[in-house]
Amino acid sequence: MADSARRRARQRPGERRTQLIGIGLEMLTTRPLHQITIDEVAAKAGISRSLLFHYFPTKRDYYAEVVRAGSRRLLRATRGDGSASIDTLVDGFLDFIERRHEPYIALFRSAGADDWVHEIFRDTRAALTDQVLTALAIEQPSELVRAAVGAWLAYAEELALDWAQHHTGSRERIHALLTGALDHIVRLAR
Amino acid sequence: MADSARRRARQRPGERRTQLIGIGLEMLTTRPLHQITIDEVAAKAGISRSLLFHYFPTKRDYYAEVVRAGSRRLLRATRGDGSASIDTLVDGFLDFIERRHEPYIALFRSAGADDWVHEIFRDTRAALTDQVLTALAIEQPSELVRAAVGAWLAYAEELALDWAQHHTGSRERIHALLTGALDHIVRLAR
DNA sequence: ATCGCTATTGAGCAATGCTCGATAAATACA
DNA sequence: TGTATTTATCGAGCATTGCTCAATAGCGAT
Numbered sequence: 553m554a555d556s557a558r559r560r561a562r563q564r565p566g567e568r569r570t571q572l573i574g575i576g577l578e579m580l581t582t583r584p585l586h587q588i589t590i591d592e593v594a595a596k597a598g599i600s601r602s603l604l605f606h607y608f609p610t611k612r613d614y615y616a617e618v619v620r621a622g623s624r625r626l627l628r629a630t631r632g633d634g635s636a637s638i639d640t641l642v643d644g645f646l647d648f649i650e651r652r653h654e655p656y657i658a659l660f661r662s663a664g665a666d667d668w669v670h671e672i673f674r675d676t677r678a679a680l681t682d683q684v685l686t687a688l689a690i691e692q693p694s695e696l697v698r699a700a701v702g703a704w705l706a707y708a709e710e711l712a713l714d715w716a717q718h719h720t721g722s723r724e725r726i727h728a729l730l731t732g733a734l735d736h737i738v739r740l741a742r
Numbered sequence: 743m744a745d746s747a748r749r750r751a752r753q754r755p756g757e758r759r760t761q762l763i764g765i766g767l768e769m770l771t772t773r774p775l776h777q778i779t780i781d782e783v784a785a786k787a788g789i790s791r792s793l794l795f796h797y798f799p800t801k802r803d804y805y806a807e808v809v810r811a812g813s814r815r816l817l818r819a820t821r822g823d824g825s826a827s828i829d830t831l832v833d834g835f836l837d838f839i840e841r842r843h844e845p846y847i848a849l850f851r852s853a854g855a856d857d858w859v860h861e862i863f864r865d866t867r868a869a870l871t872d873q874v875l876t877a878l879a880i881e882q883p884s885e886l887v888r889a890a891v892g893a894w895l896a897y898a899e900e901l902a903l904d905w906a907q908h909h910t911g912s913r914e915r916i917h918a919l920l921t922g923a924l925d926h927i928v929r930l931a932r
Numbered sequence: 933a934t935c936g937c938t939a940t941t942g943a944g945c946a947a948t949g950c951t952c953g954a955t956a957a958a959t960a961c962a
Numbered sequence: 963t964g965t966a967t968t969t970a971t972c973g974a975g976c977a978t979t980g981c982t983c984a985a986t987a988g989c990g991a992t
Contacts, residue, residue: 752987
């Protein structure tokens with residue numbers, strides 16, 4: 553610990569916030585959300601507990617921002633140029649899962665932890681549903697179609713994660729299992 | 743608080759355990775798992791914190807038993823006489839969700855909370871997968887088929903819960919959306 | 933009645949979320 | 963350059979909560 557570390561290293565608020573959220577995202581790859589303690593985050597950032605509460609009024613607020621940041625990453629990964637076909641969308645999803653299934657698992661396994669987390673996931677899934685509906689060129693989906701596509705996302709998540717972890721089947725087969733099921737489901741739900 | 747309540751009311755271990763687990767299950771309908779505090783459970787049971795730790799060495803052990811009890815209920819509800827068709831199985835599932843979707847949500851939304859909870863859910867889902875495979879008369883499923891059916895369960899869960907909460911579509915349509923998708927998925931995965 | 937087993941308790945410790953007043957590092961202004 | 967203002971940062975301390983341990987009291991067996 554040199555001088556610079558010992559004395560107060562004042563940073564600009566924006567950078568502190570992003571630093572703290574980054575630490576949270578990193579920790580999420582190791583353990584479930586609610587096992588991340590403020591003490592540890594603060595220690596890793598080299599600041600005091602109190603400072604974290606200066607930036608995030610409550611632990612939940614901090615968690616929420618971390619989860620939101622993680623969700624944003626997923627949405628960015630699947631969203632192509634906007635006019636993506638279902639195949640490209642599924643490809644993007646599989647790419648994301650293949651590369652980052654650990655953080656993804658950790659992140660989305662925290663889904664049930666609390667109401668506020670769950671709401672963030674609802675939003676994320678709703679956005680994904682929109683992407684899928686757009687890719688399928690479905691203009692005005694009925695409630696049932698939306699629900700069916702949302703449920704298909706759960707199916708896709710589960711299957712892709714299992715594939716990424718246990719290498720069940722080739723990527724092509726998984727891809728076919730995803731698009732095939734989606735096609736069928738949407739046709740049934742119309 | 744009469745005399746009988748004030749003085750130590752000694753109970754037999756078995757009954758205490760089931761009482762405590764029952765309280766846990768009841769509380770699960772109100773809030774997510776990890777928001778249930780030992781203090782509150784003990785208070786509701788009219789005992790001291792220490793006693794709860796006498797029966798369950800750790801809070802996690804207590805949680806685990808509560809979740810296990812909840813899972814057992816679901817398995818009992820879907821398991822017919824053993825030689826059930828897929829239709830009866832899905833019917834049982836929908837019945838269960840229709841009647842008890844609140845506790846079911848609360849229960850299964852706790853899935854990601856921690857590794858040990860997640861393992862219990864893996865077991866439960868594996869058992870459900872077996873039921874489905876039996877109903878489909880699939881003797882020796884490949885890894886891919888198992889994975890696909892497991893993922894279908896996630897789809898079924900999501901769709902059924904959405905239906906129970908928002909009444910999206912008639913029960914018949916949901917039923918068709920479930921069995922139809924399962925049929926298609928299994929055919930693709932073979 | 934008495935003894936032994938154990939269900940049950942209360943006091944207390946450590947970790948953790950959170951509050952509050954004080955301090956020091958930047959910045960603005962003279 | 964020097965002073966004032968703002969605010970990023972800290973340390974001490976409180977309440978809750980998971981958990982331990984020694985002591986107590988209800989029940990069955992002798």
